[in-house]
Amino acid sequence: MSHLTRRALSSQKRKGSLASNIHSKRQKQDLKISGNKTETDSSTSTKEKAKRKLHKNARESTPIGQRSSSVNRRVRVDDALKEMINLDTDDKGDKDIGPFYGLPSKVQELLTLHRALQHYMGHFILLMLRIIESCITHCYVVSSDWQHTCLTLPSVKSRKNLIYSLPTSGGKTLVAEILIFQQLLCHQKDAILILPYVSIVQEKVSSLSVLAVELGFLVEEYAGTKGSIPPRKRRKKNALFVCTIEKAHSLVNSLITEKRIDSIGLVVVDELHMLGDGSRRGASLEGMLSKLLHLGLSQIIGMSATLSNIQDISKYLDAESYTSQFRPVELTEHIKIGDGLYQVNTSALCPDDRFTHSRNVAFPYNSAMKKNDPDHLLGLALEVIPYNSCLIFCSTKKNCQSVAQLICKYMPRNVSKTILAHKKQEKEELLLALRRECDDNLCSTLRRTVPYGLAYHHSGLTMDERKLIEESYNDGTLCLLTCTSTLAAGVNLPAKRVILRSPYIARDFMTCSRYKQMVGRAGRAGYDSTGESILIVQERDRKQVADMLNSPLEGCHSSLLHDEGKGLRSLILSLVALQLTASKEAIQTFISKTLLGIQGSTNHREVPSLTEEALQQLIEQKLVKTKRCEMSDQSVLEVTSLGKAAFKGAIDIDQCSRLYQDLEQVCGQGMVLANTLHLLFLVTPYEQTLTVVPDWLIFNRQFSTLCDAEMKVAELIGITEHFIKSKITGSSSKKFTDHSELQAKRFYLALMLWNILNRKSIWQVAERFEVSRGFVQSLFTSAASFASSIQRFCEDLPQFWAIHQLLGKVTYDLSYCATADLLPLLEVSGVKLVTHFKKCLKG
Structure with missing residues (x-):
């Protein structure tokens, strides 16, 4: 062996030794880092092992004269890559990735930070601290036992459908959000959250966007003109689609058409009782859920505060039901008749015991105030404002503005000075913001009432104005809102006291469900320790109010027959257009599994004949036609060009x-x-x-x-x-x-x-x-x-x-x-x- 050859081999050995030392040091660092990780990141640590194996193979030196080992190294690299690919594929399954109901601890921290859950955790704070300190696998960030019970139900763990019903402010939203995060982060599939109104969609998109940035998923708004149909394909991140009912229906139809419906792992429906609202909205919700049930690819979660016939809905959705009367803040209900304030006792058997006298209201009113404010709205409001919040529900939009002006007009001078000085700078900033939004056309009513911390809220305002008023009310700049009943089912605006100006909504007497929604705004968790509601009643309406308060919640019934069966016709057209059913028999089978079919069989309604009649009307309108199938020699259904256009454009079938x-x-x-x-x-x-x-x-x-x-x-x-x-x-x-x-x-x-x-x-x-x-x-x-x-x-x-x-x-x-x-x-x-x-x- 020559001198040059010996030098070359020596140099090669030194290089190999140096590479080995570097690799050994990196391996020790990797082990040290991995030793600091918790045992809950098992899937992540397995990935790290595979990555280290890949890096180790890539860093190995190839001695001179051993070219065959280079081929072996490539084989080992390929094996390691395959192992990592298999791991990525496995991660698409149902894997726990952390201690918080299968989610990382970061989710718990973010929920606590952004939702301010510490305000109403109660005795669970100590329990949570003990659990974190002892590294037990299940952490409690929920506010009550029912939430933990609901999240750990066998049906939820096995990803079956679930319906849960609790009073307003019981904490239903938190459970839904945790289930959504499980779907996005653990199961690696998209999710749909369905809300009844555009304003709630916008509020939810705003609140979830902060969490989405931190946790690495997308939030897309589908309301009004927003939202692409079909949605864009995403390769790196999963998406949460926050939709109104109509937009959710269009979204699901487009995904079925594109054969991408399997990308949706979870559909959450808030205000599930909208199924029975008796309009196109309820029919759209029922049609969409029926298609999802037919395909059987997505888990469905429904929640509501006003479901009385939950058994029918559970049977329809093939879901487990969970109900509770939990309310984190005590609510005291009153009615006011004349000068007397009576506490409501709905459990009383005797009609005379349903209202218990609490006190008489006596405020220092002059003759003008007695004449213009006989219901003592000013006095009842001044008992809580400006340091606590108050909502006054009015029967009409016009009445909202007149009540707000009346309270400002007759407010005593000594009180008005205090109220005008309270958060004066913030109120001036609100007026300036409203003036900018209105292009210097500020409403005269708001110009007068905002300095007193008052405003009205109804559909006559623009969306920007409503948003500014809602934000100012939530941060305490405004202490009183006069509003219509739509706010009760809309955005989350809590209050210390809720006053119902009348038991009427426009000309109609209010139902028990609407009443529960409105008084449920009183004493929201995290804001107040107690809450109270006052319903102002005239003596002539006393008996009718008593019957309403003691009546059960209205049942939720199918809306497919609204407007003489328009909803049923629309559903059949979409079934044929989407090729989910191709024959009359298949359509009859599908309709029998809808809420209409289930309740029709219970109420002895002729659902098959209604279905046949609806199909015949579609044929007469030239939206659907029958043709003979050459292979089976049977009659099949297909949409006409007009029917396809109507379905594609989501045009009202009667228009x-x-x-x-x-x-x-x-x-x-x-x-x-x-x-x-x-x-x-x-x-x-x-x-x-x-x-x-x-x-x-x-x-x-x-x-x-x-x-x-x-x-x-x-x-x-x-x-x-x-x-x-x-x-x-x-x-x-x-x-x-x-x-x-x-x-x-x-x-x-x-x-x-x-x-x-x-x-x-x-x-x-x-x-x-x-x-x-x-x-x-x-x-x-x-x-x-x-x-x-x-x-x-x-x-x-x-x-x-x-x-x-x-x-x-x-x-x-x-x-x-x-x-x-x-x-x-x-x-x-x-x-x-x-x-x-x-x-x-x-x-």
């Missing part, structure tokens, strides 16, 4: 024919393209005409300002000056039909949209047409959604290709309402939607 005729008329008679007014008329929602009552004098004033091209639009639609003048004078003519009035109402609404697109603000349009700004914003949002639906409707109908192309621009304008140079900016995630060009420039 489908009318929409088709309107589009045909436009294509036949021509369309005015000098402006977008004609297109705006086409996308004005039909259902909005049911609620609007035009002021014909205002209509005539606006009509007289139209230019020639805009007049041409009115002429093609059938609106003339003679028709409007006849409505003003009240004269009638055989020429004017119901269709003419519906067209006029729709054109009246289109003029509101036309004003907004011509750079008029919501507040200017509301003042011009003498309607609430909330109505204008709701109309604008509905028109944007309907425009998108019509565009999808026209997509598969070749005869409407031109309208499909033209609607793209209108849909874009309605969605963003900004100039072309600002549209790219508004498409960026996180940039606020702007409804006025000046506000765009200011922002």
